[in-house]
Amino acid sequence: MEGARGSPGLRRGCGPTRPGAAPVQPQAACGGDRAAHHGPAEGATVNVLVYGAGAVGSFVGAVLARAGERVTLLGRPAHAQAVVRDGLHVEGPGGSRTWVRIPAASRPEELDGPFDAVVVTVKGYDTHGAASTIPHLLAPHGRVVCLQNGVGHEEVLAGQVGSGRVVAGAVTTSVSLAAPGRVVQHTRGGVVLASWDGAAVEDVVDGLRRGGLAARSAPDARGLKWSKLLLNLVANATCAVLDLPPGLVYGHPGLFRVERRMLQEAVAVGRALGVRWVDLPGFPVRMLVPALRSPEPVARRVLWRAVSGGRGTKMPSLWHDLARGRTEVAYLNGAVARWGAAVGVATPVNEVLARLVQELSLGLRDRELFRHHPEALMQALAR
Template sequence: MRYLIFGMGAIGTYIGGSLTLSGESVIYLERPEVAGRFSQQPLSIEIKGVEYTFTPEEISDSLKQVFNQYPIDVVIVAVKSFDTPTVAGHLKPYREQISAVLSLQNGVENEVVLAEFLGNERVIAGTLTSAVAKKETGRVVLEKKRGVGIASGQPLSKEIVDSFNRAGLNARLYPHAGEMKWSKLLTNLLANATSAILDLSPAEIFSHPLLFKIETEQVREAVRVMKKLGYRVVDLPGTPVRLLSFLFHSVPAGIARRIAGKTLAAGRGGKMPSFHVDLYRGYRPLEVDYLNGAVVRFGERVGVATPVNHFLNQTLLSIAESPIELNIYRKNPEKFIEDVSRIVRIF
């Protein structure tokens, strides 16, 4: 199969590199300066301390040239959610040449945007649970291999899963795209917005009884929205999401907090969540409105209150628009807890 991948970020480089090393054809679309820099330079993936170099079929800066020169089987979209409309708009003139578009993005709304531009019959929902870090453009390290979820129902879904598995990506078919994407969303919410707002690590958040209650309610709100939508929580490759949901719903808070500290926080290996990384490196915009904000929007549609997700979303969006030093919640969990308690009774 021949894949066209938008961007050489962490996910794109990992997926494209794995596919290339297994013998598949991979083309990257990148900015002119990046495409020119890597035209004669190999890319690399580090797995268990071993660096594997690879050279894709092409790194191009011209979508027109790619579609004029190559038949493309699958387009992989792994950009941030706020870039999805732009990518979809670029692809629209070539929609008749596209058989399938696989979204490996976080969030639950990207496939809708892609379908509006390209047709629902071409769009395949996907999710990556493996942890991948970007050393620099074109060089990534696989921190924790878990796998890839791909929704069934599209003619190429099974073929993509087989192709991914030949590449060692541990791919699995899911019969319900909504359940798969929302289950991944639950994992993306944990100690993500809170960590950025407070400038605290997940371990610090989970060790604080009241902050842990806020995390618990955030997850519970999202699960209530899922249930109203008719979605079940499902396990993802290497990720027991049902056990996670059980932890936040049925296990006594004190025990749940200790388990979360030992497993969820410790499993990050000291790495800060994505919102914290992006906020303090000055990357804008943030994806919070596509995660916590999505919970709020869907909650409004189905009549489920989501005050904690709303507070986290609006607060982090506000912080991102102002100088960091004006953040009144930074290293100040007491003020944060006080303000959350004004909008929802969870303490």
């Protein structure tokens, strides 16, 4: 991010039907200061913080460090300690290995700010906590780049730092944390960024490109986040509830129809909100949307390519959430259900999946009742 440059061609992300931040009630307003921020002066040293440096955050941090940016990671103690001690190791999809030496911390008070850019990659349930500390870490001209999954996070961040300082983003590169200090990149993918309300994005895109990652900007933040939401919904909640890998879910006719109905509901809600779908690196979303109306064999092939090409053999994020006892489903299927209620679109499949994932994560339902039992899910959906 060498010297921020404004991007007059970008459309503002704020609009009267933008998805809301709160996991309980959709909101439409963009909060905070609307003045656009354009970053440090040309040639100035850029200080970047990755807030919530797990697999995705550490990967993006490594990319920016390779581009010559000053990057600091804020992550869990074991990971931060490993990075400080041994550096950050990244294994690429072709077996390539890179290593970068960058600072890392596990508590905000340990950080040496202020930062010109804060890249947010925390889990959805940690957004409010992170947002409350970011204003104390951000330089006066600084921006917040939100790379989280789901919808609703940008509004929370904008409420703390001002909507003109927020950049929305979507990452399609599949990565995992093999061990503290070690990231594995499974697919190439890339990053797409969009201004939430006038913030510059092209310098961030340039930094990611210089670090070796496919990156570009998009004109519509809402369309970008809802397009990524569609990909996050595919083979996620269904796999988590049933403890089945995507291949088995898509090989089961009844479960495939559940997936298809769930995605059709999300598309219907997006249509009611006026969402303009955006193609993402490795994912032709604008082809995926009409394919949902195609004959079942065609739809199955298209959706399966989206799953296998984007996630590889990894189990989905909500499956991992259930093991942790905390889940982001409120910002995924839950967001579809909330916005469906707000615009008058029925979303029964998303409502049931969101409720089941939440109840299973809290121990309110016995996981064994659903584990490897598609008929149990079918019965829950039929009620």
